[in-house]
Amino acid sequence: MTNRLVLSIALPMMLAYLTTPLLGLVDTAVIGQFGDAAMLGGLAAGAIIFDLVFASFNFLRSGTTGLVAQAFGRGDTADEQVHFWRAFVLAIAAGLVLLAAAPLVASAGAWFIGGEPAVTQAMGSYVTIRLVSAPLALANYAILGYLLGRGEAGLSLALQLLLNGVNIALSIWLGLMLEWGIAGVAWGTVLGETIAFLAGMAFLVRRFAGQPRIRRADLLALAPILRTLSLNLDIMIRSFVLVGAFALMTRQGAQLGTLTLAANAVLMNFFLIGGYFLDGFATAAEQLTGRSIGARQQPALRRTLWLTATWGFGTAAVVTLLFLAFGDRIIAVITTAPDVRAVAGLYLPWAALTALTGVLAFQMDGVYIGATWSNAMRNMMLLSFAAFLAALLVLPQILGNHGLWIALHVFLLVRGFSLLALLPGRVRAAFT
Numbered sequence: 001m002t003n004r005l006v007l008s009i010a011l012p013m014m015l016a017y018l019t020t021p022l023l024g025l026v027d028t029a030v031i032g033q034f035g036d037a038a039m040l041g042g043l044a045a046g047a048i049i050f051d052l053v054f055a056s057f058n059f060l061r062s063g064t065t066g067l068v069a070q071a072f073g074r075g076d077t078a079d080e081q082v083h084f085w086r087a088f089v090l091a092i093a094a095g096l097v098l099l100a101a102a103p104l105v106a107s108a109g110a111w112f113i114g115g116e117p118a119v120t121q122a123m124g125s126y127v128t129i130r131l132v133s134a135p136l137a138l139a140n141y142a143i144l145g146y147l148l149g150r151g152e153a154g155l156s157l158a159l160q161l162l163l164n165g166v167n168i169a170l171s172i173w174l175g176l177m178l179e180w181g182i183a184g185v186a187w188g189t190v191l192g193e194t195i196a197f198l199a200g201m202a203f204l205v206r207r208f209a210g211q212p213r214i215r216r217a218d219l220l221a222l223a224p225i226l227r228t229l230s231l232n233l234d235i236m237i238r239s240f241v242l243v244g245a246f247a248l249m250t251r252q253g254a255q256l257g258t259l260t261l262a263a264n265a266v267l268m269n270f271f272l273i274g275g276y277f278l279d280g281f282a283t284a285a286e287q288l289t290g291r292s293i294g295a296r297q298q299p300a301l302r303r304t305l306w307l308t309a310t311w312g313f314g315t316a317a318v319v320t321l322l323f324l325a326f327g328d329r330i331i332a333v334i335t336t337a338p339d340v341r342a343v344a345g346l347y348l349p350w351a352a353l354t355a356l357t358g359v360l361a362f363q364m365d366g367v368y369i370g371a372t373w374s375n376a377m378r379n380m381m382l383l384s385f386a387a388f389l390a391a392l393l394v395l396p397q398i399l400g401n402h403g404l405w406i407a408l409h410v411f412l413l414v415r416g417f418s419l420l421a422l423l424p425g426r427v428r429a430a431f432t
Contacts, residue, residue, distance in 0.1 A: 006284045006307045012153035014280025016160035026168050027185045028269060030175040032335035037262045040335065041254070042122025043182055044265030048243070048250045049109035049123065050130050053098065055243040059235035060091050060141035061148075062286070066372045067228065068149025069287045073294020080150065081214050084204070086228060087142035095135025102131040112251060116258055122182050129186035136197040143200040151287045159200050167192030234374030238381040245388050245411055252396060252404055260401055263343035266334050267351040270327065271408075274319045274355030278362040281312040285366030293371055298431045305423075308363050316359040323352035350405035357409045360416025368419060371430065376422050384414040 031043045064087040071079035098105070106124045140163065147156045167189050174184030246268075253264040285308040292301035323330075327348045331341055368377040388411035395403030 003307060003311075006281070006288070006304075006311060009151055009153045009284040009287055010280040010308075010311065012157040012280075013148070013283045014277055016153075016157040017276035017279045017283075027171055027175075028266060029334050030171055030185055031182060032266075032337065032340075033176060034181065037258050037337060037340060038116060038118035039122050039182060040265060040337075040340070041116075041119045041258050041261040043126060043185065044261060044268070045109070045119055045250060045254065046123040046126030046130075046182070046186075048247050049105070049112070049127055051243050051246070053105060053131075054134075054137065056236055056240040057091070057094055057138050057141065058239040059232040060087050060094075060138055061145040062239075062369045063087070063228070063232045063235050063372075063374075064142055064145025065149040065283075065286050066290050066369045067231070068146055069151075069290025069370055070294035070372070072150050073291040073297075077211060078214050078218065080146070081208060081211065082218050082224075083149075083228070084142060084146040085214070085219060086225070087145060088139055090232075091138035091142045092135050095138040098134040098138075099131055102128050105131060112247065119254070119258065119261070126182050126186045129183060130189055133190040133193040137193045140193060140197055140200060143197075143204065146204070148283055148287060149290065151291070153283075155203070159196055162199055163192050163196035165192075166195050231372055231374045234378040235369070238374070238378045241381050241385045245385055245408075248388075248392060249404060249408060252392065253401070256396075256401055256404075259339055259343055262335075262337070262340045263347065264401070264404075266331055266340060266344045267347055269334065270323055270330075270348075270351040271354045271358075274316070274323070274352075275358060275362065277315050277319050278312055278355065278359055281308045281315065282362040282366030284308055285363055286370035289367050289370030290372075291370075293430055296431070298427070301427065301430075305367065308366065309360075312359045312363050313356075316355040319355040320352050323355070324349065327352060347401055347405060350402070350409070354408065354412065358412040358416070360420060361412050362416075364416055364419035364423070367423070368426075371426070373426055376426065377419065380415065380418040380422070383418055384411055387411065387414045 027043060027047075028040065031040050064083055067083040068080045071077075071083065106127045109127055110120045110124060140159075144156055144159065147153075147159070169188075170191050171185045171188030174180045174188050175182070176184070178184060180187070250261070250264070253261045285304060288304040288308075289301060292298070292304060328345055331344045331348070335341060335344075365377065368374070388407055391407035391410040392404070395406050397403070399406065
């Protein structure tokens with residue numbers, strides 16, 4: 001394992017992932033031009049509810065990446081394809097269920113957030129429209145998981161740029177230029193997901209046509225299916241709890257008032273941008289960890305751990321300094337509302353520091369996903385969530401929104417260090 005190999009995966013995916021918070025930034029900026037704090041809060045609430053639902057199915061991406069990476073390490077192309085088709089079928093089925101349940105999801109989201117009527121109305125519109133693309137959006141997770149498992153970061157970058165580029169362009173056109181507001185932003189996302197799905201499947205169908213056909217017995221083998229379901233269930237629980245923590249933070253912000261909710265919505269873009277920088281190296285850790293374990297190469301795994309940690313911490317430090325230096329200017333671009341700008345500026349340092357406190361959590365997630373150590377990752381996520389809840393119950397009562405951001409830092413730190421503590425034993429067991 002070399003720096004060049006790590007960067008060949010991390011840098012393209014860093015660029016790809018950065019288009020996602022850029023999309024959130026653009027969506028927030030589009031709605032922010034209307035100067036309506038309730039609409040901005042509705043977008044934030046709708047996005048977190050949607051993420052709460054969809055991130056629960058993140059196993060379709062991360063679980064597929066780990067399994068395909070290990071098959072890649074073994075040189076088993078047939079098994080790579082089997083893992084993709086299992087994830088694809090599950091994605092379409094789950095997406096159809098979500099589409100049918102759209103009114104229920106919107107109602108549950110409104111109850112959970114408990115915001116003011118104007119916020120609830122905007123949120124409901126956003127969630128209902130975005131769920132139209134649920135089957136295709138989840139299938140895109142499976143496509144991306146397969147490509148990342150093989151270390152094909154360039155192709156993954158192209159698909160993500162297509163998805164988010166179309167999304168950004170249409171969100172600006174529909175939401176701002178045609179003045180559809182929050183509905184235009186949601187429809188922009190639906191169309192972006194659809195175009196990316198068509199492009200991704202066209203590529204994979206063409207590739208698979210040139211490979212030996214997989215046997216139905218391999219696809220339907222019970223033992224691998226049960227292993228995959230167990231892995232996916234663990235990752236699903238982990239992802240649901242992770243986004244649930246962010247949902248609780250949004251809900252707590254709503255209880256502190258619409259202005260605080262809107263300011264935190266602006267600041268969460270800083271967390272997302274920092275996180276997606278770090279996700280590039282987490283993705284490298286996923287693929288290279290899976291490859292090392294599949295090939296039974298312990299020195300390669302140890303080298304992967306060292307290189308991804310070094311690059312991750314260095315990147316986090318740079319991102320934090322940039323946010324502290326230029327954060328106020330970024331806030332001014334996102335929203336025109338003077339009161340939202342003022343409140344966001346007050347809490348900017350907390351948002352800027354999330355890159356540093358979260359870097360270990362991102363790296364360890366990548367390692368555990370690539371190794372398919374899903375049960376440990378699930379358990380440590382539950383432990384971290386318990387620590388977050390304890391901080392959330394106490395700190396905001398004393399420190400207000402400062403306490404809310406401190407609770408988020410507690411969550412990130414416990415996640416990273418708890419997984420690090422288990423790592424030596426897991427590595428020994430994997431190569432015994």
